[in-house]
Amino acid sequence: MTSRPAxxxxxxxxxxxxxxxxxxxxxxxxxxxxxxxxxxxxxxxxLPVLVVTTEALAEVASHHVATRDxxxxxxxxxxxxxxxxxGYTISAGVAARSNAPGWLILPADMPLVQxxxxxxxxxxxxxxxxxxxxxxxxxxxxxxxxxxLYSELVRLTGDEGARRLIARYPSxxxxxxxxxxxxxxxxxxxxxxMRATSAMSPFQNxx
Numbered sequence: 001m002t003s004r005p006a007x008x009x010x011x012x013x014x015x016x017x018x019x020x021x022x023x024x025x026x027x028x029x030x031x032x033x034x035x036x037x038x039x040x041x042x043x044x045x046x047l048p049v050l051v052v053t054t055e056a057l058a059e060v061a062s063h064h065v066a067t068r069d070x071x072x073x074x075x076x077x078x079x080x081x082x083x084x085x086x087g088y089t090i091s092a093g094v095a096a097r098s099n100a101p102g103w104l105i106l107p108a109d110m111p112l113v114q115x116x117x118x119x120x121x122x123x124x125x126x127x128x129x130x131x132x133x134x135x136x137x138x139x140x141x142x143x144x145x146x147x148x149l150y151s152e153l154v155r156l157t158g159d160e161g162a163r164r165l166i167a168r169y170p171s172x173x174x175x176x177x178x179x180x181x182x183x184x185x186x187x188x189x190x191x192x193x194m195r196a197t198s199a200m201s202p203f204q205n206x207x
Contacts (some may be wrong), residue, residue, distance in 0.1 A: 005102030112180025140181030
């Protein structure tokens with residue numbers, strides 16, 4: 001790999017489908033939290049990491065990354081956050097690391113994605129505008145974008161994220177033996193499954 005894309009960890013959502021408990025990113029996985037595990041694995045990939053989050057989760061993030069590597073956005077559901085969404089979170093993170101040779105978009109609620117997977121996707125950005133990890137033929141995260149797509153990424157808004165860019169530009173997949181690329185914590189029911197998968201996984205989370 002001739003470059004080191006930045007990993008943009010998306011941790012600014014409100015987790016609206018995860019009701020009745022503390023924020024999903026503060027839930028425990030093994031001996032750590034969801035957010036802490038995601039960040040530890042991202043840092044273990046030895047790529048630059050930026051956490052896009054809110055004030056409520058800034059303290060958790062600060063235990064793993066420097067203040068300069070935390071970008072704060074308005075809390076989901078607040079008046080200041082109206083009109084924002086996944087697309088804006090991505091654009092804000094990319095703009096904050098505008099000098100990077102590419103960006104890997106990693107949702108913070110996917111703590112089982114392994115460091116080797118992040119490195120594999122990053123390598124593909126030397127030769128492809130879009131790259132992503134897949135497991136057993138199913139597309140997952142992270143999704144990577146080369147620097148040539150900067151102007152498109154910083155114009156993203158709303159909740160659609162970057163799906164239209166993935167559809168518009170040639171993309172390259174890397175098949176990984178990492179089921180974590182398909183597993184996120186979206187609802188309360190998904191948390192026990194995540195914990196069970198983590199306990200049985202042959203991979204070592206870097207926490």
